[in-house]
Amino acid sequence: MISILLVDDHELVRAGIRRILDDVKGMMVAGEACCGEDAVKWCRSHAVDVVLMDMNMPGIGGLEATRKIVRYNPDCKIIMLTIYTENPLPAKVMQAGASGYLSKGAAPQEVINAIRSVHSGQRYIASDIAQQMALSQIEPQRAESPFSCLSERELQIMLMITKGQKVTEISEQLNLSPKTVNSYRYRMFSKLNISGDVELTHLAIRHGLFNAEPMISSE
Structure with missing residues (x-):
């Protein structure tokens, strides 16, 4: 029996995925979490085989949660199930220790x-997504994203900023000082040639790294 943890800040999304998996022989939804912090806590106190993880949630988000979970439980397999399919996020997520990457538009059978x-x-x-990742290696100029120059931590903070989180919130959730978070912000601004959070959000929207998340249905 494959035990599964569902992690998403939208209850309807979790309910939709649960409806899909409840009918699959050999799979069991063992638990749910609505944020990265809860997912990390859950995995430290329960045995689970696979985590279906959303990317952009309140708090530390899916990227940091993935890194923390695989650090403490390398046998746990994490699949990022998200709306974000543009470079460089898939590659960064796999580098952080995820075993899979799917779009929320994936068919139930693919999940x-x-x-x-x-x-x-x-x-x-x-x-x-795999084709896009391959193209970025073969033809960098064709698939390049301005966000490819950012580190994993900078990408994480970028996603938190586009969610409207303030420096003080980010520093508390990532256990960093506000000064350190601001250093990451200014480094991002310099790399992306922008001057503030509003421009950062607009750039993220243009490159598909910020959007309203769709609901998953079992239909």
Whole structure:
């Protein structure tokens, strides 16, 4: 039996995925979490085989939660299930220790296939995302994103800023000083040639790294 943790800040999304998985023989939804912090706590006190993780949630978010979970439980397999499919996020997520990467637009059967694949020790990346990642290696100029120059931590803070979180909130959630968070912010601004959070958000929207998240349905 494959035990699964659902992590998403939208209850309806979790309910939709649970409805899909409840009908699958050999799979069991063992728990749910609405943020990265709760997912980390849950995985430290419960055994789970696969985590379906959202990327952009209140708090530390899916990227940091993935890093923390695999650090303490390397046998746990994490699939990022998110609206964010543009470079450089898929590559950064896999580098952080995830075993799979899927769009929230994936068909229910693909989600099931991904869970089975990562549980068996394989990696699973949706074909369109894998193609995009391959193109970025073969033809960098064609698939390049301005965000490719950012570090994993800078990307994480960028996603938190585009969610409207303030420096003090980010510093508390990441256990960093406000001064350190601001250093990351200014470094991002310099790398991206922008001057503030509003420009950062507009740039993220233009490159598909910020959007309203759709709900998953079992239909």
